[in-house]
Amino acid sequence: MEKTKQQKAKDFLINNGVIIVMFVLVIYTGITADNFLTSSNLLNILMNMSARLVIALGIAGCVITAGCDLSAGRMIGFAGCVAGTLLQRMDYSGKFFPDMQPMNVFLALIIIMAICAVFGSITGFFIAYLNVPPFIATLAMMEIVYGISMIYTGATPLGGYVSSYTGLATGSFLGISYLIWIAIIVAAITWFIFNMTRHGKYMYAIGGNPQAAEVAGVPVKLTLVLIYMKAAAMYGLAGFMLGAKAGGASVQLGYGYEMEAIAACTIGGVSVTGGRGKVSSAVIGVAVFELLKASLQYLGVDANAQYIAIGIVIFIAISLDIRKYVAKK
């Protein structure tokens, strides 16, 4: 009896190892660094999390079907640039379209998300109907989108945004930035899709066993296309948010974010072998990532050494996570 209790405690520690270590690190940082655990700093961390979470939630859908999406980062850059060109002030000297009135912010967002969705559905089409492995298909789309961004902007950095656009980052509701609200709403919608719609259930089924899904009458191909389309629309939104936050954009915006998003998802418990993962997994994963970065920064760890720390966390987190499923046999 005593032993099983010990065993249970051990299992708990291992199953939640990353989160526990995170908590310890946050508390330690809070004690040693003065202004880490202040509401303004925590809000700042949440703000950093917001766009990252939107990306991770998009990529989570792909990962749950045992896929991935390497085009996310470039898609974000594209979205940021398009938003920039459409939403510059008339009086800004380096305006990209000097004679064009700035567009309505929401209209611009919808246009950007729609274009990204088209890109995503093309990727999805190749994955679902032409059986191109997701890794390769999204790699191809990554290159294409980057090329389009470069041609569209001529590699010029963009700035001088209208206040209604930058207001997304500076303005707040109930003391919480609009960007954070957007992330919360996206998380809620994603939760709804994952749990309350056929599409979500089909997604888990395809990730769990694609052959069985086909036999059970799941529209496997269509579902895959929708997943990549939806994910791309979310990258569009994330790029839009990042542009607002930075007040500017270049084609390099979002570069490498896809890797961090995939890592965050897996740290939170989305299984790369498919079929497992929740919205909370993405939230936890992104939180771990951002808290880690912030803590290390506050502890004065060299910026380059932070990369090493992040790599180590990924190694440990995924080994522990995989262990849960392997040990079950």
Next chain:
Amino acid sequence: MAEYKLELKGICKSFPGVKALDDVQLSLRPGTVHALMGENGAGKSTLMKCLFGIYKMDAGEVILDGKKIEINNPDEAMAHGIAMVHQELQPVLARSVGENLYLGRFPVKKYGPIQIIDHKTMYAEAEKWLKEIKMEFDPKAQLGSLSIGQMQSVEIAKAVSQQARVVIFDEPTSSLSEKEVEALFRIMNDLRDKGVAMVYISHKMDEIKQIADDITVMRDGTYVGTWPAADLTIDQIVAKMVGRELTNVYPPRENVPGDVIMEVKNLTSIHTKSFRNVSFTLRKGEILGFGGLVGAQRTELMEGIFGIRGVATGEVYVHGKKVKVKRPIDAMNNGIGLITEDRRGNGIFGCLSIKDNVGVSVYNKFMKAGFILDHKSINQVVDDSIKKLSIKTPSMKEHIANLSGGNQQKVIISRWLANDPDVLIMDEPTRGIDVGAKHEIYEIMNELAKQGKAIIMISSEMAELLGMADRIYVMCNGKLTGEISDQQEMTQANVMSYATKF
């Protein structure tokens, strides 16, 4: 020199819920072909896998040349000179013949600490061994470009090159053409002359008479006996294989077959070696059995009807209307359901809950406002079927992977009941399921037939086929070879004779 090259004594092996081997013995004389016979599931392959170290035996001993040995894995088996030509070949298709022959033991050239694979020696040796078994093809050819028969001879060459003294052939001819079988037998005769002891597993009676010296018969995981092949007729072998009283595990049936509900006409696969020109009818309220040996293409036929496999020509009619099935969803929309043979492979979603496993096919039917899942109704359906089929589980949230085989199968049946098809195809519905759960599944099948559903049951278990089916079709090598509708005619001998037609 001992009288026997290899002896297996008192081998026992249990899998969860099943005793697969119970005190089985086998004695191989050097320079002979020993046929190991038995129905599907009699334990032949299990015994060989125990010998070869793929499975760990629970009890029993292996005696090679009079000395007791222990084999824990295939490497050790090969080190003892035991080789196996697998039922399902496991070659590396994308690499060359030579590389496959020497996989894991490549000849190397040493330059100090650096070892480099000696391709020249490897291909020369490979060519030599292929010649040894009188198979002359290019050892540099990609393995995937060969026919299955040629691939098999590569496996045999591998066994020969390892100087194997005991070679196990596990149903080597099930996918070979006649010419390839001849070539195989010639190789086996050569090996026999060299004193190699061989175990030969096959269902084809005429082959056994042609090649075997001794015959050992197994039944339900037990040893029946060993005889010189010359002393037994084919009928006697069959009698020993199936010679058991049919115990009354099959619930009484009162099915009243009604009108024809489905008709299949001249269905032919896109693959030449699969089902050809199959025509049959299915009536309301009947359980239609499909018998045959492994490899008779029954599964392929059903998967063709259900849209998983490609169909070149032929038609399927449901309720007198021609249906076009390209994908499983089309079959489902026409009232056809399929419970697949490979439960783990394309039946269950191991990492999902019971609820999701049942729900996946019926989410269409339970929607609020057109897109929101009606979890309450779905829970109701799942809960009902857990009760109705007495699925043993703490809750519907339990992962299906944690259930026993029988309970998993009941969950799959629930999925289809929720979907309410008119025709339910059940491919080996009781495979890997313990006796108690089998009985429950039989009762469910009878209940469904009573409700007027039409059931197609593929079964390789003779007793099950005879005990459950109202009518039986038998297939052999992709063709429908016989129909047995008279209850009096439904005997093991009749099914067997159709199943081994050619």
